[in-house]
Amino acid sequence: MRSIRLVLGLWALLWVTPATAAVEDCLSSPFSCFVVDFERYAQGTGFLDLDTDYGANTERLVGGQVEVPGLTISGDFTPRSGEKVYFGSAIDFYLSDPDCCSWGGVGAYVTGEDVVIATAYAFNYGTRALEAIGTKQTDGRNVAGSGLPPHFNLEFGDWGLGCESDLSCSAQIVKVEFRSALPFAIDDFHYGGPIGIPEPGTWALFLVGFALTGAAARRRVLA
Secondary structure: OHHHHHHHHHHHHOOOOOOOOOOHHHHOOOOOEEEEOOOOOOOOOOOEEOOOOEOOEOEEEEOOEEEOEOOOEOOOOOOOOOOOEEEEEEEEEEEOOOOOOEEEEEEEEEEEOOOOEEEEEEEEOOOOEEEEEEEEEOOOOOOOOOOOOOOEEEEEEOOOOOOOOHHHOOOOEOEEEEEEEEEEEEEEEEEEEEEEOOOHHHHHHHHHHHHHHHHHHHHHHHO
């Protein structure tokens, strides 16, 4: 188990985004940090595969679409970096296969016309269901001219800054929902920290499945 986590952690470090002032804690993590500023996605793209796969797992961002404030959308949704944001009123970040992994921290910088509420979820391996583990919200309307600063950081979890290894840190986030009555923009979306690995019982099921698959293949060859 330790060797699996070590390999995953080292692989993740190869994908670290160059440091910016946006997400110091995430970028300071001794494990991994992924920062999405949306610049590489085409305007209008809605379904985002974030390309940080572990096995069958994929991190995804859905429910909104990539826009260029002042050009493709009106309103004062100033990007925190670059020119693009991810824009909508019901945005979800999730792991396609919660059996695979979970993350220690997830966050986004939010600028909206109304209060934005974010809810983080973990995966209960016993009940096979998502469980809410925390809720946070912005202070209110924070577009330019509102009197509140833009880019409110809605962030959950632990980047593992005080941990000796990811084995000693908490990593349980598999989904975060962002909701508001009016459209909002997120920028510099970030996730990382310790990588959560399924419980031993789950790995045992995986190994049994691999063994059965191998046995079936061997029978076909012998036949």
